[in-house]
Amino acid sequence: MLERLILCLIAVRVAQVTARDCGNPGEILNGYYMADATTLGSKTTFYCDQGYRLVGSDYRLCTADGWDGQVPTCEIVECSRPVTPAHAYVERGFGHKYKYQQEVVFRCNEGFEMIGASVIKCSENNIFVPSPPICRLPVNCGDPEEILNGYYEANHNLGSKVIYHCNEGYKLIGNDSRLCTATGWSGEVPTCKTEFPPINILKEMIAVVCQVVIKEENMIKAKYQLLESEREILKLKENLLKKMEQYVDENNL
Structure with a gap:
């Protein structure tokens, strides 16, 4: 009889345990949980929203006595104070601890330029992202190299560009620009080579040809006028001879 009673109690206990439902595993502020089920043996996993970190165990198990452990918490992420770069100062965002998405704004001291x-x-x-900037004295590349039979336009500061041009009658060979970098002017100086034929020489040749043509035309005109003059002189001579012969005949000379 006692054995039957014990077996009955065990059966009731097993039935209770088998049908156990742990219910809600517990809400988490600034986070959420995911659970396939809330019955005995199931697992609930906890997560934090972006910008928060989990404190405590990230899961709970449904046991015969309910959910084990405690609901974890989500604390906002904090960053330690960033190091102020040399030759710089903090313009906005003073403090020792910074919460998620809080900003720090840097400025360079007068006479320094910011990189970053x-x-x-x-x-x-x-951690802070991106990394703090660097403040350094401006880079000056100085005068770029001269270009023979050409000229350039340039600013000497970091990141500026020099543009090369060739004089009239010359063609640029190579890249027409160079950049001022931290290590100086990039690339090489282009060259200016004579075009074939050079435009200025071609213009001079055309002008000379025109002058020659004009002079030849003037010479032809002058020759024609001289020929006409010679013909007129010849006619005058013939008329003069006729008159002289007539005069001699009439006067029996």
């Missing part, structure tokens, strides 16, 4: 981003943000990885 002036605004950095506290990221979900507990």
